[in-house]
Amino acid sequence: METSNQYLKFLDSLLAKPSIGAIGKTGLWRTFKPIYYRDKCIRCLLCWLYCPENAIDVNEDKTIAIDYDYCKGCGICASICPKKAIEMIVESE
Protein backbone atom coordinates (compact mmCIF):
# COMPACT_ATOMS: atom_id res chain seq x y z
CA MET A 1 0.00 0.00 0.00
CA GLU A 2 2.13 2.86 -1.22
CA THR A 3 0.66 6.24 -0.36
CA SER A 4 1.75 9.81 -0.89
CA ASN A 5 -0.49 11.08 1.93
CA GLN A 6 1.84 11.86 4.84
CA TYR A 7 -0.90 11.04 7.37
CA LEU A 8 -1.49 7.60 5.89
CA LYS A 9 2.13 6.40 5.85
CA PHE A 10 1.21 3.93 8.60
CA LEU A 11 -0.66 1.86 6.01
CA ASP A 12 2.70 0.53 4.78
CA SER A 13 3.21 -1.31 8.06
CA LEU A 14 -0.47 -2.06 8.81
CA LEU A 15 -1.76 -3.56 5.57
CA ALA A 16 -0.32 -6.67 3.97
CA LYS A 17 -0.82 -7.29 0.26
CA PRO A 18 -0.55 -10.85 -1.03
CA SER A 19 2.68 -11.56 -2.88
CA ILE A 20 4.50 -14.72 -3.87
CA GLY A 21 7.66 -15.63 -2.02
CA ALA A 22 7.91 -12.58 0.24
CA ILE A 23 9.96 -14.56 2.79
CA GLY A 24 11.72 -16.95 0.40
CA LYS A 25 11.06 -20.46 -0.87
CA THR A 26 9.05 -22.05 1.95
CA GLY A 27 9.22 -25.39 0.12
CA LEU A 28 12.66 -25.77 1.69
CA TRP A 29 10.95 -26.37 5.06
CA ARG A 30 9.46 -29.66 3.77
CA THR A 31 10.07 -33.03 5.49
CA PHE A 32 7.46 -35.02 3.57
CA LYS A 33 6.81 -34.52 -0.12
CA PRO A 34 3.48 -35.10 -1.88
CA ILE A 35 3.62 -37.25 -5.02
CA TYR A 36 0.71 -36.97 -7.46
CA TYR A 37 -0.61 -40.03 -9.35
CA ARG A 38 -2.43 -38.65 -12.33
CA ASP A 39 -3.99 -41.99 -13.31
CA LYS A 40 -5.77 -42.33 -9.95
CA CYS A 41 -7.06 -38.72 -9.94
CA ILE A 42 -10.80 -38.16 -10.51
CA ARG A 43 -10.44 -34.32 -10.85
CA CYS A 44 -12.52 -33.57 -7.78
CA LEU A 45 -10.03 -30.79 -6.84
CA LEU A 46 -10.49 -31.26 -3.10
CA CYS A 47 -6.68 -31.05 -2.77
CA TRP A 48 -6.71 -27.66 -4.51
CA LEU A 49 -9.55 -26.48 -2.27
CA TYR A 50 -7.93 -27.64 0.94
CA CYS A 51 -4.29 -26.67 0.30
CA PRO A 52 -3.58 -23.95 2.92
CA GLU A 53 -0.63 -22.57 0.95
CA ASN A 54 -2.20 -22.21 -2.50
CA ALA A 55 0.60 -24.52 -3.71
CA ILE A 56 -1.63 -26.63 -5.99
CA ASP A 57 -2.20 -25.36 -9.50
CA VAL A 58 -5.05 -26.64 -11.67
CA ASN A 59 -4.26 -27.62 -15.24
CA GLU A 60 -6.68 -27.09 -18.12
CA ASP A 61 -7.84 -30.72 -18.00
CA LYS A 62 -8.49 -30.35 -14.24
CA THR A 63 -5.47 -32.44 -13.27
CA ILE A 64 -3.15 -30.71 -10.81
CA ALA A 65 0.46 -29.64 -10.52
CA ILE A 66 2.14 -29.16 -7.13
CA ASP A 67 4.29 -26.08 -6.70
CA TYR A 68 7.26 -27.56 -4.82
CA ASP A 69 8.83 -24.13 -4.31
CA TYR A 70 6.12 -23.29 -1.76
CA CYS A 71 4.59 -26.63 -0.69
CA LYS A 72 5.60 -27.16 2.95
CA GLY A 73 4.57 -30.83 2.91
CA CYS A 74 1.73 -30.61 5.41
CA GLY A 75 -0.04 -33.60 3.85
CA ILE A 76 -3.56 -32.19 3.90
CA CYS A 77 -3.95 -32.89 0.17
CA ALA A 78 -2.96 -36.56 0.62
CA SER A 79 -5.27 -36.85 3.58
CA ILE A 80 -8.30 -35.31 1.85
CA CYS A 81 -7.86 -37.16 -1.48
CA PRO A 82 -10.68 -39.75 -1.76
CA LYS A 83 -8.71 -41.87 -4.27
CA LYS A 84 -5.26 -41.83 -2.62
CA ALA A 85 -3.95 -40.11 -5.72
CA ILE A 86 -1.46 -38.15 -3.58
CA GLU A 87 1.09 -39.97 -1.46
CA MET A 88 3.48 -38.45 1.07
CA ILE A 89 7.06 -39.72 0.86
CA VAL A 90 10.10 -38.74 2.93
CA GLU A 91 11.91 -35.85 1.31
CA SER A 92 15.32 -36.99 0.06
CA GLU A 93 18.44 -34.90 0.58
Next chain:
Amino acid sequence: MMAVEGISPKTYRKVLIGNHAVAEAVKLARAQVIAAYPITPQTLIVEKLAEMVEKGELNAKFIRIDSEHSALAAVLGAVAAGARAFTATSSHGLLYMYEVVWWAANARLPMVMTIVTRSIAPPWNIHSDHNDLLTMRDSGWIISMAESVQEAFDLTLQGFKISEDERVLLPFVVGLDAFQLSHTAEVVDIPNQKIVDEWLPPRNPYIPYVLEPGQNFAVGNIGPNEYTMELRWYMYDAMKRAKEVIKEVDRDYAKIGGRSYGGLVERYKTSDAKYIVVTMGAWSGDAKEAVDELRDEGIPVGLLRLRFIRPFPIEELRELAFGAKAFLVVDRAMSMGYWGILGIEISAAIKEITQIRNIIAGLGGVDVSVDDFYNLFKKNIEKIECGEIREVISIEWYMPWLKK
Protein backbone atom coordinates in the same frame (compact mmCIF):
# COMPACT_ATOMS: atom_id res chain seq x y z
CA MET B 1 -42.28 27.90 18.62
CA MET B 2 -44.07 28.99 15.46
CA ALA B 3 -42.98 27.32 12.27
CA VAL B 4 -42.08 29.85 9.61
CA GLU B 5 -42.34 28.75 6.02
CA GLY B 6 -38.90 28.14 4.53
CA ILE B 7 -37.04 28.95 7.69
CA SER B 8 -36.05 26.30 10.18
CA PRO B 9 -34.39 27.21 13.45
CA LYS B 10 -30.68 26.37 13.64
CA THR B 11 -31.09 24.72 16.97
CA TYR B 12 -33.94 23.44 19.06
CA ARG B 13 -34.22 22.47 22.70
CA LYS B 14 -35.19 19.18 24.29
CA VAL B 15 -35.23 17.92 27.84
CA LEU B 16 -33.10 14.80 27.69
CA ILE B 17 -31.34 12.45 30.06
CA GLY B 18 -27.65 11.95 29.29
CA ASN B 19 -28.15 8.58 27.63
CA HIS B 20 -30.86 9.87 25.31
CA ALA B 21 -28.77 12.94 24.46
CA VAL B 22 -25.97 10.63 23.32
CA ALA B 23 -28.45 8.63 21.21
CA GLU B 24 -29.70 11.90 19.68
CA ALA B 25 -26.13 12.87 18.75
CA VAL B 26 -25.49 9.47 17.16
CA LYS B 27 -28.69 9.87 15.14
CA LEU B 28 -27.67 13.34 13.97
CA ALA B 29 -24.23 11.98 13.02
CA ARG B 30 -26.08 9.46 10.80
CA ALA B 31 -24.27 6.43 12.17
CA GLN B 32 -24.75 3.55 9.76
CA VAL B 33 -23.97 0.61 12.03
CA ILE B 34 -24.67 0.21 15.74
CA ALA B 35 -23.73 -3.02 17.50
CA ALA B 36 -24.34 -3.25 21.21
CA TYR B 37 -24.99 -5.40 24.22
CA PRO B 38 -26.99 -3.97 27.13
CA ILE B 39 -25.45 -3.12 30.50
CA THR B 40 -26.60 -0.75 33.23
CA PRO B 41 -26.19 2.26 33.24
CA GLN B 42 -25.55 2.43 29.49
CA THR B 43 -28.54 0.42 28.20
CA LEU B 44 -30.81 3.41 27.57
CA ILE B 45 -28.44 4.71 24.88
CA VAL B 46 -28.68 1.69 22.62
CA GLU B 47 -32.31 1.04 23.56
CA LYS B 48 -33.15 4.52 22.25
CA LEU B 49 -31.04 3.98 19.13
CA ALA B 50 -32.80 0.65 18.48
CA GLU B 51 -36.11 2.49 18.75
CA MET B 52 -34.93 5.17 16.31
CA VAL B 53 -33.88 2.51 13.80
CA GLU B 54 -37.17 0.63 14.26
CA LYS B 55 -39.21 3.80 13.70
CA GLY B 56 -37.20 4.62 10.58
CA GLU B 57 -35.80 7.84 12.07
CA LEU B 58 -32.27 6.52 11.72
CA ASN B 59 -31.20 4.59 8.65
CA ALA B 60 -28.74 2.22 10.30
CA LYS B 61 -28.09 -1.47 10.76
CA PHE B 62 -28.68 -2.27 14.41
CA ILE B 63 -26.89 -5.47 15.41
CA ARG B 64 -28.16 -7.17 18.57
CA ILE B 65 -25.11 -9.16 19.48
CA ASP B 66 -23.99 -11.82 21.95
CA SER B 67 -21.40 -9.87 23.94
CA GLU B 68 -19.46 -6.64 24.24
CA HIS B 69 -16.40 -8.33 22.73
CA SER B 70 -18.47 -9.11 19.63
CA ALA B 71 -20.14 -5.68 19.71
CA LEU B 72 -16.90 -3.78 19.28
CA ALA B 73 -15.60 -6.42 16.85
CA ALA B 74 -18.70 -5.86 14.69
CA VAL B 75 -18.20 -2.08 14.86
CA LEU B 76 -14.55 -2.55 13.94
CA GLY B 77 -15.56 -4.65 10.93
CA ALA B 78 -18.19 -2.13 9.87
CA VAL B 79 -15.69 0.73 10.04
CA ALA B 80 -13.12 -1.28 8.10
CA ALA B 81 -15.83 -1.78 5.46
CA GLY B 82 -16.33 1.99 5.24
CA ALA B 83 -19.26 2.69 7.58
CA ARG B 84 -19.69 5.21 10.37
CA ALA B 85 -20.32 3.10 13.45
CA PHE B 86 -21.03 3.37 17.15
CA THR B 87 -21.28 1.33 20.32
CA ALA B 88 -21.62 1.96 24.04
CA THR B 89 -20.90 0.07 27.22
CA SER B 90 -19.95 0.34 30.91
CA SER B 91 -17.72 -1.28 33.51
CA HIS B 92 -17.73 -5.08 33.10
CA GLY B 93 -18.93 -4.73 29.53
CA LEU B 94 -15.84 -2.67 28.72
CA LEU B 95 -13.59 -5.17 30.47
CA TYR B 96 -15.13 -8.01 28.46
CA MET B 97 -14.58 -5.93 25.31
CA TYR B 98 -11.01 -5.06 26.22
CA GLU B 99 -9.10 -7.08 23.61
CA VAL B 100 -10.97 -5.39 20.76
CA VAL B 101 -10.44 -1.95 22.35
CA TRP B 102 -6.76 -2.33 21.48
CA TRP B 103 -7.46 -3.86 18.09
CA ALA B 104 -9.59 -0.87 17.09
CA ALA B 105 -6.90 1.65 18.00
CA ASN B 106 -3.96 -0.29 16.58
CA ALA B 107 -5.88 -0.81 13.32
CA ARG B 108 -6.39 3.00 13.21
CA LEU B 109 -10.15 2.77 12.73
CA PRO B 110 -12.25 5.89 13.39
CA MET B 111 -15.33 5.30 15.55
CA VAL B 112 -17.12 6.62 18.61
CA MET B 113 -17.94 4.68 21.75
CA THR B 114 -19.68 5.90 24.88
CA ILE B 115 -18.61 4.65 28.28
CA VAL B 116 -21.09 5.43 31.01
CA THR B 117 -18.60 5.17 33.86
CA ARG B 118 -19.49 2.56 36.47
CA SER B 119 -17.65 0.94 39.34
CA ILE B 120 -16.07 -2.50 38.86
CA ALA B 121 -17.13 -5.45 41.07
CA PRO B 122 -16.86 -6.86 43.65
CA PRO B 123 -19.02 -5.75 45.27
CA TRP B 124 -21.60 -5.35 42.52
CA ASN B 125 -22.22 -1.66 42.13
CA ILE B 126 -23.82 0.23 39.28
CA HIS B 127 -22.73 3.71 40.37
CA SER B 128 -20.01 5.91 38.98
CA ASP B 129 -16.29 5.94 39.39
CA HIS B 130 -13.71 6.34 36.65
CA ASN B 131 -11.59 3.21 36.87
CA ASP B 132 -13.45 1.50 34.01
CA LEU B 133 -12.89 4.33 31.52
CA LEU B 134 -9.26 4.73 32.56
CA THR B 135 -8.42 1.09 31.75
CA MET B 136 -8.43 2.45 28.18
CA ARG B 137 -5.71 4.95 29.02
CA ASP B 138 -2.80 3.33 27.19
CA SER B 139 -4.70 1.80 24.27
CA GLY B 140 -4.54 4.60 21.71
CA TRP B 141 -8.16 5.80 22.04
CA ILE B 142 -8.85 9.50 22.37
CA ILE B 143 -10.46 9.71 25.80
CA SER B 144 -12.88 12.49 26.69
CA MET B 145 -15.08 13.02 29.73
CA ALA B 146 -18.23 15.14 29.92
CA GLU B 147 -19.35 17.40 32.74
CA SER B 148 -22.93 17.85 31.60
CA VAL B 149 -25.57 16.21 29.44
CA GLN B 150 -25.02 18.98 26.90
CA GLU B 151 -21.32 18.28 26.80
CA ALA B 152 -21.91 14.51 26.42
CA PHE B 153 -24.07 15.37 23.39
CA ASP B 154 -21.48 17.78 21.98
CA LEU B 155 -18.53 15.44 22.51
CA THR B 156 -20.36 12.59 20.77
CA LEU B 157 -20.91 14.69 17.63
CA GLN B 158 -17.40 16.14 17.78
CA GLY B 159 -15.99 12.65 18.34
CA PHE B 160 -16.89 11.50 14.85
CA LYS B 161 -15.30 14.58 13.31
CA ILE B 162 -12.09 14.29 15.35
CA SER B 163 -11.77 10.53 14.98
CA GLU B 164 -12.32 10.57 11.21
CA ASP B 165 -9.91 13.47 10.61
CA GLU B 166 -7.10 12.08 8.45
CA ARG B 167 -4.56 13.71 10.78
CA VAL B 168 -5.94 11.61 13.64
CA LEU B 169 -7.60 8.31 12.62
CA LEU B 170 -7.87 7.00 16.17
CA PRO B 171 -11.06 5.79 17.88
CA PHE B 172 -12.82 8.20 20.23
CA VAL B 173 -14.49 7.48 23.57
CA VAL B 174 -16.86 9.77 25.44
CA GLY B 175 -17.17 9.15 29.17
CA LEU B 176 -20.14 10.26 31.22
CA ASP B 177 -20.87 9.54 34.86
CA ALA B 178 -23.44 6.89 35.72
CA PHE B 179 -26.80 8.35 36.81
CA GLN B 180 -25.42 11.82 37.56
CA LEU B 181 -25.46 12.33 33.80
CA SER B 182 -26.74 9.13 32.21
CA HIS B 183 -30.14 9.24 33.94
CA THR B 184 -30.42 12.94 34.77
CA ALA B 185 -32.46 15.19 32.53
CA GLU B 186 -31.23 18.57 31.37
CA VAL B 187 -32.30 21.02 28.73
CA VAL B 188 -30.12 20.29 25.72
CA ASP B 189 -29.51 22.57 22.73
CA ILE B 190 -29.55 20.47 19.58
CA PRO B 191 -28.46 21.69 16.14
CA ASN B 192 -30.84 20.69 13.38
CA GLN B 193 -30.06 17.86 10.98
CA LYS B 194 -29.32 20.09 7.99
CA ILE B 195 -26.67 22.02 9.88
CA VAL B 196 -25.10 18.87 11.28
CA ASP B 197 -25.01 17.32 7.79
CA GLU B 198 -23.05 20.29 6.49
CA TRP B 199 -20.69 20.27 9.45
CA LEU B 200 -20.21 16.49 9.53
CA PRO B 201 -20.45 15.12 5.99
CA PRO B 202 -20.63 11.37 5.37
CA ARG B 203 -17.45 9.53 6.19
CA ASN B 204 -14.96 9.01 3.35
CA PRO B 205 -14.80 5.20 3.39
CA TYR B 206 -11.38 5.14 1.71
CA ILE B 207 -9.65 6.84 4.63
CA PRO B 208 -7.70 5.15 6.04
CA TYR B 209 -8.61 2.01 4.03
CA VAL B 210 -11.65 0.01 3.04
CA LEU B 211 -12.22 -3.71 2.84
CA GLU B 212 -14.22 -4.36 -0.32
CA PRO B 213 -14.37 -6.94 -3.09
CA GLY B 214 -11.41 -6.64 -5.39
CA GLN B 215 -9.13 -5.20 -2.74
CA ASN B 216 -6.64 -7.86 -1.76
CA PHE B 217 -5.03 -6.99 1.53
CA ALA B 218 -5.00 -8.08 5.14
CA VAL B 219 -5.19 -5.69 8.11
CA GLY B 220 -2.57 -6.27 10.75
CA ASN B 221 -1.13 -9.49 9.36
CA ILE B 222 1.95 -10.89 11.10
CA GLY B 223 5.09 -9.13 9.97
CA PRO B 224 8.52 -7.97 11.06
CA ASN B 225 8.65 -6.72 14.68
CA GLU B 226 9.83 -3.36 13.40
CA TYR B 227 6.42 -2.86 11.74
CA THR B 228 4.75 -3.03 15.17
CA MET B 229 7.08 -0.43 16.60
CA GLU B 230 6.68 1.83 13.58
CA LEU B 231 2.88 1.63 13.91
CA ARG B 232 3.14 2.68 17.56
CA TRP B 233 5.23 5.67 16.55
CA TYR B 234 2.63 6.67 13.97
CA MET B 235 -0.05 6.48 16.69
CA TYR B 236 2.08 8.61 19.02
CA ASP B 237 2.48 11.14 16.23
CA ALA B 238 -1.28 11.11 15.47
CA MET B 239 -2.05 11.69 19.18
CA LYS B 240 0.17 14.78 19.13
CA ARG B 241 -1.75 16.12 16.12
CA ALA B 242 -5.04 15.19 17.80
CA LYS B 243 -4.44 17.96 20.37
CA GLU B 244 -4.68 20.58 17.66
CA VAL B 245 -7.57 18.85 15.89
CA ILE B 246 -9.55 18.71 19.16
CA LYS B 247 -9.05 22.44 19.69
CA GLU B 248 -9.89 23.19 16.06
CA VAL B 249 -13.11 21.12 16.16
CA ASP B 250 -14.04 22.68 19.51
CA ARG B 251 -13.76 26.18 17.98
CA ASP B 252 -15.45 25.13 14.76
CA TYR B 253 -18.36 23.55 16.67
CA ALA B 254 -19.27 26.98 18.03
CA LYS B 255 -20.60 27.74 14.55
CA ILE B 256 -23.30 25.07 14.76
CA GLY B 257 -23.70 24.49 18.48
CA GLY B 258 -22.98 27.97 19.76
CA ARG B 259 -20.64 26.53 22.37
CA SER B 260 -16.90 26.14 22.73
CA TYR B 261 -15.27 24.54 25.74
CA GLY B 262 -11.71 25.73 25.38
CA GLY B 263 -10.02 22.58 24.09
CA LEU B 264 -8.53 19.82 26.20
CA VAL B 265 -9.24 21.52 29.51
CA GLU B 266 -11.73 23.97 30.95
CA ARG B 267 -10.27 26.69 33.18
CA TYR B 268 -12.52 28.05 35.91
CA LYS B 269 -11.30 31.11 37.84
CA THR B 270 -7.68 30.04 37.38
CA SER B 271 -6.12 33.27 36.09
CA ASP B 272 -5.05 34.55 39.54
CA ALA B 273 -5.39 31.28 41.48
CA LYS B 274 -2.72 30.06 43.90
CA TYR B 275 -4.53 26.80 44.49
CA ILE B 276 -5.74 24.76 41.53
CA VAL B 277 -8.35 22.06 42.00
CA VAL B 278 -8.28 19.42 39.25
CA THR B 279 -11.38 17.36 38.50
CA MET B 280 -12.93 15.33 35.71
CA GLY B 281 -16.57 14.52 34.97
CA ALA B 282 -19.97 15.45 36.36
CA TRP B 283 -18.96 16.42 39.88
CA SER B 284 -16.86 19.27 38.49
CA GLY B 285 -20.03 21.38 38.67
CA ASP B 286 -20.26 20.81 42.44
CA ALA B 287 -16.55 21.49 42.84
CA LYS B 288 -17.00 24.80 40.99
CA GLU B 289 -19.68 25.83 43.47
CA ALA B 290 -17.27 25.08 46.32
CA VAL B 291 -14.65 27.17 44.51
CA ASP B 292 -17.16 30.04 44.33
CA GLU B 293 -17.79 29.83 48.10
CA LEU B 294 -14.06 29.86 48.85
CA ARG B 295 -13.58 32.78 46.46
CA ASP B 296 -16.26 34.67 48.40
CA GLU B 297 -14.04 34.20 51.46
CA GLY B 298 -11.08 35.60 49.54
CA ILE B 299 -9.23 32.31 49.07
CA PRO B 300 -7.47 32.35 45.67
CA VAL B 301 -8.62 29.00 44.33
CA GLY B 302 -9.53 27.98 40.79
CA LEU B 303 -10.49 24.79 39.01
CA LEU B 304 -9.02 23.01 36.03
CA ARG B 305 -11.33 20.45 34.51
CA LEU B 306 -9.80 17.74 32.35
CA ARG B 307 -12.02 17.28 29.30
CA PHE B 308 -9.48 14.94 27.72
CA ILE B 309 -7.20 12.44 29.38
CA ARG B 310 -5.72 11.25 26.06
CA PRO B 311 -4.12 13.13 24.48
CA PHE B 312 -3.04 14.53 27.84
CA PRO B 313 -3.06 18.33 28.29
CA ILE B 314 0.49 18.54 29.64
CA GLU B 315 1.17 22.06 28.29
CA GLU B 316 -2.01 23.48 29.85
CA LEU B 317 -1.17 21.91 33.21
CA ARG B 318 2.43 23.13 33.27
CA GLU B 319 1.40 26.63 32.29
CA LEU B 320 -0.93 26.82 35.31
CA ALA B 321 1.53 25.07 37.62
CA PHE B 322 4.11 27.86 37.31
CA GLY B 323 1.80 30.31 39.03
CA ALA B 324 0.40 27.92 41.62
CA LYS B 325 1.30 27.05 45.18
CA ALA B 326 -0.40 23.64 45.10
CA PHE B 327 -2.70 21.44 43.03
CA LEU B 328 -5.55 19.58 44.71
CA VAL B 329 -6.22 16.64 42.38
CA VAL B 330 -9.56 14.98 43.11
CA ASP B 331 -9.55 11.43 41.81
CA ARG B 332 -12.45 9.10 41.19
CA ALA B 333 -10.08 6.31 40.10
CA MET B 334 -7.31 4.54 42.00
CA SER B 335 -4.22 2.69 40.80
CA MET B 336 -3.68 0.16 43.57
CA GLY B 337 -0.13 0.26 44.88
CA TYR B 338 0.34 3.85 43.72
CA TRP B 339 -1.78 7.02 43.73
CA GLY B 340 -5.04 7.99 42.11
CA ILE B 341 -4.80 7.78 38.33
CA LEU B 342 -5.16 11.53 37.77
CA GLY B 343 -2.69 12.03 40.64
CA ILE B 344 -0.12 9.93 38.77
CA GLU B 345 -0.81 11.59 35.44
CA ILE B 346 -0.60 15.10 36.80
CA SER B 347 2.40 14.53 39.03
CA ALA B 348 4.35 13.32 35.99
CA ALA B 349 3.61 16.67 34.34
CA ILE B 350 4.15 19.16 37.15
CA LYS B 351 5.75 17.70 40.27
CA GLU B 352 9.01 19.61 39.89
CA ILE B 353 7.02 22.85 39.66
CA THR B 354 4.45 22.70 42.42
CA GLN B 355 3.05 20.67 45.28
CA ILE B 356 0.30 18.07 44.69
CA ARG B 357 -2.35 16.83 47.10
CA ASN B 358 -4.12 13.78 45.65
CA ILE B 359 -7.61 13.32 47.09
CA ILE B 360 -9.27 9.96 46.49
CA ALA B 361 -13.06 10.36 46.74
CA GLY B 362 -16.34 9.11 45.36
CA LEU B 363 -15.20 5.57 44.55
CA GLY B 364 -18.15 3.23 44.02
CA GLY B 365 -20.38 6.22 43.40
CA VAL B 366 -20.13 7.62 46.93
CA ASP B 367 -21.79 11.01 46.85
CA VAL B 368 -19.51 14.03 47.27
CA SER B 369 -21.53 17.17 47.85
CA VAL B 370 -20.68 20.85 47.43
CA ASP B 371 -20.17 20.98 51.21
CA ASP B 372 -17.78 18.01 51.03
CA PHE B 373 -15.76 19.76 48.34
CA TYR B 374 -15.79 23.02 50.30
CA ASN B 375 -14.52 21.33 53.46
CA LEU B 376 -11.95 19.27 51.60
CA PHE B 377 -10.49 22.22 49.72
CA LYS B 378 -10.54 24.54 52.73
CA LYS B 379 -8.93 22.03 55.09
CA ASN B 380 -6.20 21.09 52.63
CA ILE B 381 -5.42 24.69 51.70
CA GLU B 382 -5.08 25.55 55.40
CA LYS B 383 -2.79 22.57 56.02
CA ILE B 384 -0.57 23.53 53.10
CA GLU B 385 -0.54 27.21 54.14
CA CYS B 386 0.57 26.40 57.71
CA GLY B 387 3.13 23.85 56.53
CA GLU B 388 1.44 20.80 57.97
CA ILE B 389 1.52 19.20 54.50
CA ARG B 390 5.02 19.59 53.03
CA GLU B 391 5.49 16.55 50.77
CA VAL B 392 5.75 17.21 47.04
CA ILE B 393 2.94 14.73 46.56
CA SER B 394 0.71 13.35 49.27
CA ILE B 395 -2.48 11.34 49.22
CA GLU B 396 -5.69 11.39 51.21
CA TRP B 397 -8.69 9.05 51.13
CA TYR B 398 -11.82 11.07 51.76
CA MET B 399 -14.18 8.84 53.77
CA PRO B 400 -15.89 11.20 56.23
CA TRP B 401 -18.43 8.58 57.35
CA LEU B 402 -15.64 6.64 59.11
CA LYS B 403 -14.57 9.51 61.35
CA LYS B 404 -17.74 9.93 63.40
